Amino acid sequence: MAGTTIPARRGRFRGSTAMRDNLAGWLFVAPVVIILGLFMLLPILMALWVSLTDWNGQGSPFRSGVPFVGTGNYTRLFTEDGLARQDFMTSIRNNIYYVAIVVPAQTVLALGLAVIVNSRMLKGKTFFRAAFFFPSVTSSVAISVVFLFIFANSGAVTSLLGVFGIDGPDWFSDSRGILHLLLGAVGLVDPSAPPAALTSGGPFGLSWWEWLSGPSVAMTTIIMLVVWTTSGTFMLMFLAALQDIPVTLEEASMLDGAGRWQRFRYVTLPMLKPTLFLVLTLGLISTWQVFDQIYVMSQGKPSKTTLTPAFLSYQTAFRSFDYGSGTAISFVLFMIIVVMTLIQRWIMRERNGGSRPRRHAHTPAHASAHASARTSARTGRS
Structure with missing residues (x-):
């Protein structure tokens, strides 16, 4: 009897202890879960409902009199001919050129600095x-006014x-x-x-001539401002990663006869890949969400080339009082950011050779040996 009763009591004791631990854990995280649910998840769900309606901003969007249009706000952006699709595709074209120039430029400039x-x-x-980082901590509105x-x-x-005889x-x-x-x-x-x-002709209501226009002169000016103001933040990220690289790697490559460019290409850059992925991801997200500079400097003008x-989304919702279409644009923008980030992650993973586990630990000695072998092979070929 004693041999069967004691294990049963121990099992019940362990079960009750685990239950108390789980309960204590949920009690600790409950405030954060409640706050995130009330101020993040719930507003997202409310905005999703608004994007399916034709709410004009008067009264509550959840009252019975608000027209429900389903996916009508989304189809107007992609399939229905009209001003809504033309403006949306024009904004997508402008933002594509903006992203294609700003992200590489600010990444290269930040790494160089x-x-x-x-x-x-x-x-x-x-x-x-301090000088390179100062534009990043200055108000974007103030810098936009100065520009x-x-x-x-x-x-x-x-x-x-004009001093050089150029008419700007x-x-x-x-x-x-x-x-x-x-x-x-x-x-x-x-x-x-x-x-x-x-x-x-051309896709989505814009001609090929409009798609291949490139950024306007006004958008190019905004691009120069953004590259200058954002490179300082990413410079600090790269600087922290550079200071984290073991000195033995550089010393080993120097002993093997690698030049400065070879050390940077075959030793430094491979060690910066995680930081490079972070910088590219943050740059991609921020460039698709550009708003402050456009609002202060151009308001989408001239001829909607900076839209x-x-x-x-802001203009449609808060100026035209078409909150359904404005919210639909914001959700489409959210999906674009998610898809672009996933594609970028897939590309970076493929270039890194997949995510297969390595057999050996990444100690400085192993890394130094691998770097020495790589630089020896490279210098031998050259």
């Missing part, structure tokens, strides 16, 4: 770190170009696309009379 600041030969590192004065018709940039454009009033201007400068096409084959999905 981090390498410079991390150099042992540089004096006054604290000053340069409006700098790139005005009588601003510093136009005056400086009306930066924030020029809707011409950069690609159109470049093709016209080399004499391939006439921007005022584009080829009929490019203007006769972005985020600003279009």
Whole structure:
């Protein structure tokens, strides 16, 4: 009897202990779960419902009199001919060019600044770190206003170009696309009379000539502002990763006769891949959500060449009082960001050779040996 009773009591005691531990864990995380549910999950679900209705902002969107349109707000953005689809596709085109230029430019600039600041030969590192990072902590609205004065018709940039005999454009009033201007400068096409084959048709209500316009002069000015203001933050990320690389790796590659470029390409860059993925992901998300600079500097003008999905969502909902369509645009933008991030993650994983586990630990000694072997092979080939 004793031999059967004691194990049973021990089992009940262990079960009750585990139950108390689970209950205590849920009690500790309950405030966070409740707060996230009330202020994050619930508003998302409410916004999803609004995107399925034709709510005009008056009264509650959950009352019985609000028209339910289902996926009508989404189909107008992709399939139905009209101003809604044209504006949305124009904003997508503008944002695609914005992302394609800003993300690589700010990543390369941030990495270059981090390498410079991390150099042992540089004096006054604290000053340069603060100088490079200062635009990132300054108000985006304040910097945007300053840029409006700098790139005005009588601003510093136009005056400086005038010294060299260059007649600068009306930066924030020029809707011409950069690609159109470049093709016209080399004499391939006439921007005022584009080829009929490019203007006769195109996907989603825009002609191929409009899709291939490139960013406008006004959007290019905003791009220069954003690259300058965001590179400082990513510079700190790269700088932290550079300082975390073991010194033995660089020493081993130097003993093998690797040059500065070879050390950077075959030793430093592979060690920066996790940080590079983080920087690219954050840059991709932030560039698809650009709003502040557009709101302050252009309001989507001229000729909607600086219109972005985020600003279009705000304009549709809070100015045209079409909250259903405005919310639908925001959800489409959310899906675009998720898909682009997943694609980027897949590409980075494929370049890293998959996620297969390694047999050996990544100690500095092993890493130094692998780096030495790689740089020896590279220098031997060269």
